[in-house]
Amino acid sequence: MTQTPLRIVVLGGGVIGSVYAAWLRQAGHRVTMLARGQRLAEVREHGLVVEDASTGRRTTASVATIDHLAPEDTIDLAIVAVQLEQVGELLPIIAANRRIPTVLFLVNDAFGAEQFARALGPGRAVLGFPGIGGTRDGPAIKYYVLPQQPTTLGETSGAITPRLQMLAGLIAATGHRVATTEHMDAWLKTHAIFVACLSAALDRNGGDSVRLAHDRRQVALMVQAIREGFRALRALGIPVTPTNLAVLFGWMPGWFATWYWQRALRGPVGTLAIAPHARRARAEMVALARQVLLLLQSSPRPVPVLHRLLDGFVESLHG
Numbered sequence: 001m002t003q004t005p006l007r008i009v010v011l012g013g014g015v016i017g018s019v020y021a022a023w024l025r026q027a028g029h030r031v032t033m034l035a036r037g038q039r040l041a042e043v044r045e046h047g048l049v050v051e052d053a054s055t056g057r058r059t060t061a062s063v064a065t066i067d068h069l070a071p072e073d074t075i076d077l078a079i080v081a082v083q084l085e086q087v088g089e090l091l092p093i094i095a096a097n098r099r100i101p102t103v104l105f106l107v108n109d110a111f112g113a114e115q116f117a118r119a120l121g122p123g124r125a126v127l128g129f130p131g132i133g134g135t136r137d138g139p140a141i142k143y144y145v146l147p148q149q150p151t152t153l154g155e156t157s158g159a160i161t162p163r164l165q166m167l168a169g170l171i172a173a174t175g176h177r178v179a180t181t182e183h184m185d186a187w188l189k190t191h192a193i194f195v196a197c198l199s200a201a202l203d204r205n206g207g208d209s210v211r212l213a214h215d216r217r218q219v220a221l222m223v224q225a226i227r228e229g230f231r232a233l234r235a236l237g238i239p240v241t242p243t244n245l246a247v248l249f250g251w252m253p254g255w256f257a258t259w260y261w262q263r264a265l266r267g268p269v270g271t272l273a274i275a276p277h278a279r280r281a282r283a284e285m286v287a288l289a290r291q292v293l294l295l296l297q298s299s300p301r302p303v304p305v306l307h308r309l310l311d312g313f314v315e316s317l318h319g
Contacts, residue, residue, distance in 0.1 A: 005029050006076040006170070009069065009100075011090055013039040015134040015277070016106055017081035018141045022048040022061040023174035032064040040067055042139040049140040053272050058140070071096045077167075078103045081130070083284040084291075087112075091119040102163060104153070106130050108284060110192035110291040113156045113185040126167060127184040128153045129191060131177060133273025135280075144272040148244055150177035154184020186233075187241045189295060193229035194245060196292045197222050197306065199278040199285035200313035207279035209270030213262045223249065223257045225306040229292065232299035232306075289314050 006029050010021040013035030025031040025048070035043055044065050051058040069078075078100045080090060087107055094103055104126045105112055116125035131151040134143030151171050155164050164180050171178040181187055201222035205212040212218055226249045230240045240246040248257050264270055278285055289310045296303055 007074065008032070008077045008079065009034060009066075009073070009075050010079045010081060011069070011094075012081035012086075013043060014081065014083075015136065015141050015143060016130045016132065017079070018043075018048050019050050019132055019134065019143045020079060020081065020106070020130065021063055022050045022059065022141075023176065024170070025061040025063050026059065027170075027174045029170075030064075031061075032066055034066050034069055036067055040065055046139040051137075051140055051142045053134070053142050053144045053268060069093050069097060071098075073097055073099065075100045076102070077170075079106060080104065081106045083281050084108050084287045085284055087115075091116070095120050100124070102126060102167070104128050104167060106151075108188075108192065108195060108288050110189045110288070110295050112188060117156055125156055126153060126164065127156060127188060128167075129188065133269075133277055135272065135276035142272070144268050145176065146269065146273055148269075149242075150179045152179045152181060152184070152187060152242070154181045154187065156185065158182045158184075181241065183239055183241050186239045189233060189238055190230065190240050190242070190245055192288055192295070193233065193292050193306075194226055194249075196285065196289040196313075197225045197229065197309055198274065199282075200225075200289060200309045202275055202278045203282070203285075203313055203316065207275055207282075209265040209275035213265035213270065216258065216262065219262050219265070220254065220258045221305065221309060223254055223261065225303075225309045227254070227257075228301070228303040228306045229296060232296045232301040232303050235299045235301040236296075286314055286316075 008024055008029050009032045010017045011034045013033055021031050021033050033043055048061040048063055103124050106128045129152050131146050131149050132143045134141055153167055155161055160180055168178045168180050201218055202212055230249050233240055293310055
């Protein structure tokens with residue numbers, strides 16, 4: 001490795017935090033994980049055990065662990081990889097530490113750009129999204145690298161900065177795909193619509209992606225809801241990005257998108273990367289659905305099918 005090792009703290013010991021922490025530790029960086037409870041005990045006893053579901057290769061990385069972040073801790077990079085409803089709890093803790101110049105958020109959050117800048121001050125937050133999904137198997141994490149979705153990074157300003165290129169190089173040096181974009185805020189808003197509708201459709205089928213895949217009517221409803229959401233997003237002047245989602249749900253006929261997702265939901269994308277998280281993080285998915293409804297309420301384009309899908313999902317949490 002030619003890059004100077006960085007002092008990195010990963011906040012969150014779930015699938016995403018564990019895998020990225022393991023990758024970065026294996027690339028030679030000084031990685032510390034902030035975790036709590038059972039997960040903290042597991043990492044201290046076993047290390048970070050991660051398994052690539054495509055190859056079956058299992059590795060173990062040894063990282064330092066903490067259960068809190070102190071204001072005086074000196075850190076080059078913090079990576080936040082927690083569920084949406086946990087972000088608010090962490091922001092004041094991160095803000096109190098002025099020694100962290102860069103905080104990379106790998107989270108589902110349609111309004112993150114504004115929220116993070118308010119909490120941390122200008123210039124500290126970088127937006128991102130992981131290129132993996134997975135599930136826990138005891139102390140081990142089994143993950144699937146999404147072929148269609150590299151780890152994607154962007155500045156809140158939209159600029160392609162030397163810092164952004166450094167972070168992209170950091171991920172690339174682990175041997176995994178990474179992309180940068182000038183439209184990361186729009187990327188996250190697009191993805192929020194996609195994930196919220198997909199999670200709501202899964203929820204109607206007990207969180208079982210294979211069961212959903214066999215219900216063509218439900219998949220078609222999901223596709224229509226996403227198409228409506230993307231049209232409403234464009235009407236707000238927000239570009240639908242990345243291109244693959246814009247093409248699949250905007251330019252391709254509905255029957256093709258339905259067929260595509262019936263196939264994807266039966267495979268590892270559905271069974272490993274999407275469904276386990278949607279089941280485990282149901283409260284997060286409902287919170288994301290609320291964000292989508294709030295985001296689109298001022299759009300001049302109506303979204304009746306999206307409302308039909310998401311309204312019931314949101315109400316079900318308290319039903």
